[in-house]
Amino acid sequence: MKRRTLLASAAMTAGLALGMATAGFAMDKTKVGFVYVGPVGDGGWTYEHNKGRLAVEEHFGDAVETVFVESVPEGPDAERVMTQMALEGADLIFTTSFGYMDQTINVAKKFPNVKFEHATGYKQADNVSVYSARFYEGRAIQGHIAGNMTESNVIGYIASFPIPEVIRGINSAYIHAKKVNPDVEFKIIWAYTWFDPAKEADAAKALIEQGADVILQHTDSTAPLAAAAEAGNVIGFGQASDMAEYKDGPRVSSIIDDWAPYYIARTQAVIDGSWESVSTWDGIGAGMVGIGDITDKVPASVAAEAMELKAKLASGEYHAFTGPLNKQDGSVWLKEGETASDYGDNGLAGMNFYVEGITAEIPN
Amino acid sequence: MIKLEKRPQPSKAWTYLTPLLAVALTMVVGGALFAGLGKDPVVAIKTIFWEPLFSEFAFYYRPQLLVKGAPLVLIAIGLSLGFRAGIWNIGAEGQYIMGAIIGAGVGLAFYPMEAFYIFPLMVIAGAFGGWIWAMIPAFLKVRFGTNEILVSLMLVYVAEQLLASASLGLLRNPDGHGFPGSRNLRDYASAHNGDLIANTGMHWGVVAALIAVIFAYVLLNRHMLGFHIRLTGEAPRAAKFAGVNPSRLILICLGASGALAGVAGLFEVSGPAGQVSIDFNVGYGFTAIIVAFLGRLHPVGILLAGALMALTYIGGEIAQSKLGLPAAAIQLFQGMLLFFLLTVDVLTNFRIRLAKREVA
Numbered sequence: 001m002k003r004r005t006l007l008a009s010a011a012m013t014a015g016l017a018l019g020m021a022t023a024g025f026a027m028d029k030t031k032v033g034f035v036y037v038g039p040v041g042d043g044g045w046t047y048e049h050n051k052g053r054l055a056v057e058e059h060f061g062d063a064v065e066t067v068f069v070e071s072v073p074e075g076p077d078a079e080r081v082m083t084q085m086a087l088e089g090a091d092l093i094f095t096t097s098f099g100y101m102d103q104t105i106n107v108a109k110k111f112p113n114v115k116f117e118h119a120t121g122y123k124q125a126d127n128v129s130v131y132s133a134r135f136y137e138g139r140a141i142q143g144h145i146a147g148n149m150t151e152s153n154v155i156g157y158i159a160s161f162p163i164p165e166v167i168r169g170i171n172s173a174y175i176h177a178k179k180v181n182p183d184v185e186f187k188i189i190w191a192y193t194w195f196d197p198a199k200e201a202d203a204a205k206a207l208i209e210q211g212a213d214v215i216l217q218h219t220d221s222t223a224p225l226a227a228a229a230e231a232g233n234v235i236g237f238g239q240a241s242d243m244a245e246y247k248d249g250p251r252v253s254s255i256i257d258d259w260a261p262y263y264i265a266r267t268q269a270v271i272d273g274s275w276e277s278v279s280t281w282d283g284i285g286a287g288m289v290g291i292g293d294i295t296d297k298v299p300a301s302v303a304a305e306a307m308e309l310k311a312k313l314a315s316g317e318y319h320a321f322t323g324p325l326n327k328q329d330g331s332v333w334l335k336e337g338e339t340a341s342d343y344g345d346n347g348l349a350g351m352n353f354y355v356e357g358i359t360a361e362i363p364n
Numbered sequence: 365m366i367k368l369e370k371r372p373q374p375s376k377a378w379t380y381l382t383p384l385l386a387v388a389l390t391m392v393v394g395g396a397l398f399a400g401l402g403k404d405p406v407v408a409i410k411t412i413f414w415e416p417l418f419s420e421f422a423f424y425y426r427p428q429l430l431v432k433g434a435p436l437v438l439i440a441i442g443l444s445l446g447f448r449a450g451i452w453n454i455g456a457e458g459q460y461i462m463g464a465i466i467g468a469g470v471g472l473a474f475y476p477m478e479a480f481y482i483f484p485l486m487v488i489a490g491a492f493g494g495w496i497w498a499m500i501p502a503f504l505k506v507r508f509g510t511n512e513i514l515v516s517l518m519l520v521y522v523a524e525q526l527l528a529s530a531s532l533g534l535l536r537n538p539d540g541h542g543f544p545g546s547r548n549l550r551d552y553a554s555a556h557n558g559d560l561i562a563n564t565g566m567h568w569g570v571v572a573a574l575i576a577v578i579f580a581y582v583l584l585n586r587h588m589l590g591f592h593i594r595l596t597g598e599a600p601r602a603a604k605f606a607g608v609n610p611s612r613l614i615l616i617c618l619g620a621s622g623a624l625a626g627v628a629g630l631f632e633v634s635g636p637a638g639q640v641s642i643d644f645n646v647g648y649g650f651t652a653i654i655v656a657f658l659g660r661l662h663p664v665g666i667l668l669a670g671a672l673m674a675l676t677y678i679g680g681e682i683a684q685s686k687l688g689l690p691a692a693a694i695q696l697f698q699g700m701l702l703f704f705l706l707t708v709d710v711l712t713n714f715r716i717r718l719a720k721r722e723v724a
């Protein structure tokens with residue numbers, strides 16, 4: 001009995017090795033896999049990643065085949081989906097949520113010939129790149145508009161998970177809202193989800209009841225905009241996607257993620273054999289972060305200032321985190337004229353503190 | 365005219381036939397759904413049911429069936445005991461979470477010490493976590509007559525908040541760059557629930573699930589307690605006359621299902637999942653309810669139902685990536701399974717008669 005199980009497991013190991021060996025050979029068609037955390041119809045985060053996938057298909061035509069699996073939970077299921085894609089011959093796999101980090105690394109170890117690209121994480125390997133966008137640049141513009149537009153001086157913020165990515169967004173929006181409106185106050189609700197229309201709508205309603213007349217969101221559905229439309233006299237912004245269907249309603253602008261150029265470039269690199277593990281963090285300048293049309297609800301002067309801010313952020317003339325800035329506890333973070341560094345103790349990559357003035361606390 | 369006539373006793377034959385009929389009906393209607401989405405229904409059904417078992421890469425998928433099926437079976441076995449006695453624990457998801465938090469917490473408390481007794485302690489702690497969480501509705505029901513369905517369900521949401529809190533605070537990885545989630549137990553040998561034989565998917569949770577099936581079988585068929593459980597469900601009045609103590613039964617049934625859900629959570633967090641994270645739970649506790657009923661609340665039936673459910677999960681993922689089927693279509697397909705099972709259940713308790721309309 002023991003011998004038989006031993007043999008069986010040996011056969012399985014051999015099988016896995018064989019699978020990996022065959023998976024490595026690129027056939028004439030390059031196969032690109034995408035693992036999505038939400039449904040492709042979420043109208044936000046996953047919707048934009050899927051637009052990037054479709055752009056890859058359009059750009060390369062028959063030379064590339066893409067596959068995807070949507071609504072994959074961030075756990076062992078993700079690992080299985082990635083393994084399955086690699087076994088079925090994927091050459092390049094984009095894993096498009098922070099929570100896929102360890103799984104991506106684990107699967108990448110088993111398939112050294114398959115290239116992996118993990119969105120918004122920080123763990124790299126020889127065959128794992130990481131990429132993200134400087135969404136906080138878009139948040140700066142959002143904050144500028146929000147600070148000008150609010151009449152109740154209360155801005156509601158629907159946050160997803162307390163990770164640096166989200167905290168950066170809150171800080172950036174707050175700093176720029178405060179700049180134009182010193183009386184502004186932020187109310188923050190943690191939804192602990194990236195996509196859950198019911199929860200997001202509840203959060204929006206709760207914020208509106210607490211007096212917020214501007215809703216910012218770091219979750220992916222259009223539910224908060226729908227809640228804002230229902231309440232009337234409340235404005236919001238498209239998140240991850242333009243959410244243009246709310247243009248006549250509460251949506252005054254949006255932050256748009258544009259992954260298409262990156263996905264096309266990385267696929268091209270695999271085809272050319274020039275793919276290397278890199279860490280990419282692009283913003284407005286590189287076109288990874290876009291700002292959706294500012295509607296007429298926003299006064300022309302404010303819109304013009306917002307566009308100017310956008311141009312300065314794009315050219316690098318202005319950094320969204322420029323001193324003097326203090327941390328929430330009053331200690332100095334950035335001195336006059338100093339800009340935040342990406343990495344290091346007080347760097348943006350690992351940001352886990354609020355700036356001075358925000359009265360909420362980061363949950364822990 | 366078609367008439368339903370109540371059978372004097374549930375049909376034995378139909379009890380066994382209805383699950384198969386439900387699967388067959390699901391295949392037909394599901395196939396029509398896939399056809400409506402522009403996919404070849406035969407290929408789609410074959411991808412879901414055949415590929416995980418016999419395709420080129422089955423060597424990888426077969427072990428995954430164990431990984432996916434084990435927690436379902438483990439939880440469903442516990443639930444079935446209560447369900448048989450008419451005690452409805454709907455909150456297994458919460459007990460699963462609490463088992464994972466407390467079990468992993470015990471393991472992490474020892475970090476980085478290596479010792480053989482750490483994992484067994486974690487298993488006990490996991491069982492305790494699930495048990496204590498189930499004791500809340502049990503105690504409230506026994507003491508104040510509250511409804512265990514509502515209380516156990518509501519406690520799922522409390523457990524989810526505790527899970528978020530544990531991942532962000534108490535159990536957060538100090539070397540995690542400020543990101544939520546505990547240390548990965550895979551990197552901690554004493555606390556890791558790995559494959560017992562490499563690449564078989566056979567971890568301790570699978571072993572525990574099989575043991576639970578055997579225990580439940582013996583308990584229900586050979587033990588007085590099992591008899592009491594069945595009697596209470598089938599004939600509560602008779603049970604009272606037979607001297608069954610309902611409070612004791614509530615405590616035992618909820619406690620057992622809680623403990624089993626708790627160890628399922630522990631085996632998952634220390635094995636396939638690896639870490640406590642905010643969205644650690646993916647609905648095993650709820651899916652297990654389907655598994656329990658699909659398996660006719662019978663231990664062996666549950667084992668088969670768990671395997672079938674795991675198959676649709678894994679096959680469903682393959683169908684998504686290979687055929688481009690939307691995830692919602694797969695979920696619909698899984699939902700149909702329970703729907704049809706409940707529908708055809710009518711055949712177990714009723715006879716269909718073609719009768720002429722009687723003139724009054």
